[in-house]
Amino acid sequence: xxxxxxxxxxxxxxxxxxxxxxxxxxxxxxxxxxxxxxxxxxxxxxxxxxxxxxxxxxxxxxxxxxxxxxxxxxxxxxxxxxxxxxxxxxxxxxxxxxxxxxxxxxxxxxxxxxxxxxxxxxxxxxxxxxxxxxxxxxxxxxxxxxxxxxxxxxxxxxxxxxxxxxxxxxxxxxxxxxxxxxxxxxxxxxxxxxxxxxxxxxxxxxxxxxxxxxxxxxxxxxxxxxxxxxxxxxxxxxxxxxxxxxxxxxxxxxxxxxxxxxxxxxx
Amino acid sequence: xxxxxxxxxxxxxxxxxxxxxxxxxxxxxxxxxxxxxxxxxxxxxxxxxxxxxxxxxxxxxxxxxxxxxxxxxxxxxxxxxxxxxxxxxxxxxxxxxxx
Amino acid sequence: xxxxxxxxxxxxxxxxxxxxxxxxxxxxxxxxxxxxxxxxxxxxxxxxxxxxxxxxxxxxxxxxxxxxxxxxxxxxxxxxxxxxxxxxxxxxxxxxxxxxxxxxxxxxxxxxxxxxxxxxxxxxxxxxxxxxxxxxxxxxxxxxxxxxxxxxxxxxxxxxxxxxxxxxxxxxxxxxxxxxxxxxxxxxxxxxxxxxxxxxxxxxxxxxxxxxxxxxxxxxxxxxxxxxxxxxxxxxxxxxxxxxxxxxxxxxxxxxxxxxxxxxxxxxxxxxxxxxxxxxxxx
Numbered sequence: 001x002x003x004x005x006x007x008x009x010x011x012x013x014x015x016x017x018x019x020x021x022x023x024x025x026x027x028x029x030x031x032x033x034x035x036x037x038x039x040x041x042x043x044x045x046x047x048x049x050x051x052x053x054x055x056x057x058x059x060x061x062x063x064x065x066x067x068x069x070x071x072x073x074x075x076x077x078x079x080x081x082x083x084x085x086x087x088x089x090x091x092x093x094x095x096x097x098x099x100x101x102x103x104x105x106x107x108x109x110x111x112x113x114x115x116x117x118x119x120x121x122x123x124x125x126x127x128x129x130x131x132x133x134x135x136x137x138x139x140x141x142x143x144x145x146x147x148x149x150x151x152x153x154x155x156x157x158x159x160x161x162x163x164x165x166x167x168x169x170x171x172x173x174x175x176x177x178x179x180x181x182x183x184x185x186x187x188x189x190x191x192x193x194x195x196x197x198x199x200x201x202x203x204x205x206x207x208x209x210x211x212x213x214x215x216x217x218x219x220x221x222x223x224x225x226x227x228x229x230x231x232x233x234x235x236x237x238x239x240x241x242x243x244x245x246x247x248x249x250x251x252x253x254x255x256x257x258x259x260x261x262x263x264x265x266x267x
Numbered sequence: 268x269x270x271x272x273x274x275x276x277x278x279x280x281x282x283x284x285x286x287x288x289x290x291x292x293x294x295x296x297x298x299x300x301x302x303x304x305x306x307x308x309x310x311x312x313x314x315x316x317x318x319x320x321x322x323x324x325x326x327x328x329x330x331x332x333x334x335x336x337x338x339x340x341x342x343x344x345x346x347x348x349x350x351x352x353x354x355x356x357x358x359x360x361x362x363x364x365x366x
Numbered sequence: 367x368x369x370x371x372x373x374x375x376x377x378x379x380x381x382x383x384x385x386x387x388x389x390x391x392x393x394x395x396x397x398x399x400x401x402x403x404x405x406x407x408x409x410x411x412x413x414x415x416x417x418x419x420x421x422x423x424x425x426x427x428x429x430x431x432x433x434x435x436x437x438x439x440x441x442x443x444x445x446x447x448x449x450x451x452x453x454x455x456x457x458x459x460x461x462x463x464x465x466x467x468x469x470x471x472x473x474x475x476x477x478x479x480x481x482x483x484x485x486x487x488x489x490x491x492x493x494x495x496x497x498x499x500x501x502x503x504x505x506x507x508x509x510x511x512x513x514x515x516x517x518x519x520x521x522x523x524x525x526x527x528x529x530x531x532x533x534x535x536x537x538x539x540x541x542x543x544x545x546x547x548x549x550x551x552x553x554x555x556x557x558x559x560x561x562x563x564x565x566x567x568x569x570x571x572x573x574x575x576x577x578x579x580x581x582x583x584x585x586x587x588x589x590x591x592x593x594x595x596x597x598x599x600x601x602x603x604x605x606x607x608x609x610x611x612x613x614x615x616x617x618x619x620x621x622x623x624x625x626x627x628x629x630x631x632x633x634x635x636x637x638x639x640x641x642x643x644x645x646x647x648x649x
Contacts, residue, residue, distance in 0.1 A: 053631040054631055055631075056559060056563075064622075064626055065623070065626065068619045068622045068623045068626070069619075069623065071616075071617075071619035072619040072620065072623060075617075075619060099549055099550065101550050101554065101555045101558035101559050102555065102559050102563060102564075103555075103559075103563050103564050103575065103634060103635055104631060104634070104635045105549070105550075106548045106549065106550065106555065106564075106575055106576055107575045107576075107635040107636075107637065107639075107640050108626070108629075108635065108640055108643075109534075109581075109584070109586045109640075110549045110550075111530035111531055111533065111534050111547065111548060111549040112534040112586055112615065112616065112622075113622065114531045114534070114549065115531045115532075115533075115534025115535045115615075115616040116534070116616050116617070116618070116619050116622070118503045118507075118531055118535065118616075119507055119534075119535055119614070119616040119617060120617075120619070122503060122504050122507035122508075123507060125504075126507065126508060126511070141487075141496065141527075141528070142527070142528060142531060142549055142550075144496070145496070145499065145500055145503065145528050145531055146531070149496075149497075149500040149503075150500065150503065150504060164493060164496075165492055165493060165496075166486075166487040166489060166492045166493065166495060166496045166527075166528075167487070167489060167492070167554075171554055171557060171558070172489050172492075174553075174557065175489060175551075175553070175554070176489050176490070186415060189414065190411055190414065190415060190490070190491075191493075192411060192453070192491050192492050192493040192494040192495075193489075193490065193491070193492045193493070194493075200493055203493055203494060203497065205493075205497055243504065243508070244500070244501055244504050247497065247501075252494075253453070253494065253497075254410075255407075255409075255410050255453050255454050255457065256453055256454075256456075256457040256494070256498070258407070259401065259407060259454055259457035259458055259461055260457060260461040260464070262400070262401055262405070262407065263400055263401065263427070263458070263461040263462060263465055264461075264465060266400040266401065267400070267429070267465050268413070268416040268417070268418060284404060286403050286404070286421070289383060289420065289443060289445045289446055290418055290419070290420040290445075290446050290447075291445035291446060294445070296403075296420055296421060298403060298404060298421055300404065312413075312418050312419075313418065314416070314417070314418050341421075343418050343419060343420060343421065344418060345418050
């Protein structure tokens with residue numbers, strides 16, 4: 001039993017069957033070019049590399065190599081499709097426990113590496129590439145900001161292991177000077193603080209939440225269902241545009257819309 | 268955390284409005300706006316529970332026997348000492364007086 | 367000018383609050399605040415947790431001009447909840463950047479300056495803070511199609527968390543000696559990786575890796591200014607005038623991957639190693 005998640009890798013393998021592996025990237029990135037139906041896509045996952053040159057990034061964390069590697073993987077697509085009317089879709093398979101925590105990381109500018117990734121994904125979206133984030137495991141903090149959060153559409157699988165948050169429970173408790181129990185009690189009445197995917201969904205940030213039969217080792221039916229949803233998401237992007245405005249509108253995010261409205265009125 | 272309200276007799280409303288301070292640890296922000304003629308109203312949202320008496324005493328010392336302007340004062344307090352509270356209020360009154 | 371005379375003429379930028387910093391950078395008389403504190407657009411989430419809110423939610427949005435050209439400044443108040451971003455403060459910044467981009471699409475050359483004094487996501491609003499920061503990232507990249515986005519990190523809070531990624535997305539960064547720029551707060555690194563890896567109480571150590579001077583020496587920021595309003599204002603003005611950089615730092619994946627490939631990552635890292643490794647990375 002590994003100390004890191006295999007979901008990202010398993011879903012990557014299941015979805016990208018028959019796709020062509022992309023080489024020249026760090027071993028902690030699984031990248032392949034394939035198709036979803038007629039739609040050309042590049043699948044991208046961050047996976048554990050127990051031999052990572054950076055010891056603090058061996059369990060699937062997004063560190064220096066992962067950040068800049070993601071940027072490179074996405075930049076390749078933007079450049080290759082520059083003059084093409086039909087842009088390849090990017091499917092970010094998200095199973096990232098956190099950013100990497102370490103002295104080397106801070107010293108070498110991990111914040112800048114993650115910015116590289118976010119930059120590329122955002123530019124891809126602005127260039128007309130549909131970017132879909134598929135959450136199959138953890139989507140935490142800086143790691144998610146770098147890999148997935150710039151997507152046009154976010155799809156999450158419904159499972160206790162699928163979790164979006166800014167900080168793990170133990171650390172969050174320490175930083176806010178509360179016990180984990182107190183934090184969990186608060187989270188029950190403060191939806192943005194909660195760790196479960198249904199509370200996250202109530203914030204209006206997800207396009208779809210899907211149930212599957214075997215999240216660790218997806219069945220053929222699971223793959224079929226997710227593939228169908230990804231295809232629909234890509235179609236939805238084609239209709240609705242390149243920004244993140246589809247994330248606004250939930251009642252739990254009312255203030256986000258109100259602020260924008262007031263800014264516009266006072267501009 | 269608690270929210271408290273106080274009222275004092277006052278004169279005429281000031282012309283302007285002002286904000287002083289910040290809700291930092293040991294500090295407070297004070298928003299002062301023109302209120303109803305004759306009334307000074309103060310709302311305090313404070314991180315410190317059971318502090319009503321202390322606020323009452325502080326305001327009483329500042330306003331009893333005075334005729335302050337008819338202000339609406341909104342305080343967001345994060346554990347400031349009475350000295351800091353008084354400082355911020357006086358800063359605010361001085362800014363208002365300059366309008 | 368003698369040293370003491372020079373000192374008397376200096377005005378600390380670090381000692382100013384967010385509103386004063388924004389005012390100080392704008393051309394005299396042009397400061398106009400949007401969603402000012404009297405409008406009381408505050409956090410919907412703090413009071414229910416027993417946390418006292420601030421009337422502007424810790425973010426000041428001000429329009430005005432800088433050297434005669436339109437600009438919007440978003441200034442984070444580091445003294446309120448460590449400058450951490452919640453739903454409202456985050457939306458103020460993202461929304462302002464979005465409108466600036468819209469301006470440019472209509473032919474109005476609005477630029478943006480971000481005053482970054484922040485620990486990142488406000489944990490009391492966790493996922494709404496994180497989502498707002500993703501919106502900020504998106505909006506910076508969008509606006510950068512038209513105008514440079516300048517970030518200023520002055521201290522004493524510094525710039526951490528998801529907002530350090532926002533800093534990395536800026537066209538240019540100005541820092542002071544007091545400033546720090548890093549992804550993870552020292553305490554969290556110590557908790558996750560141990561005291562040997564990162565001693566969160568060793569201030570010289572922390573600044574030697576993530577402080578303004580080191581970030582400038584390693585090309586991860588563009589200008590290194592003294593803690594003086596006039597100097598910082600000048601640096602910001604010059605950078606805006608330069609327009610978009612020839613090489614956007616966050617677009618240099620190939621360069622940084624190559625540099626990292628040269629590094630022996632086995633020994634623990636030293637500040638000098640980073641300076642050597644990133645030599646010439648930033649023109």
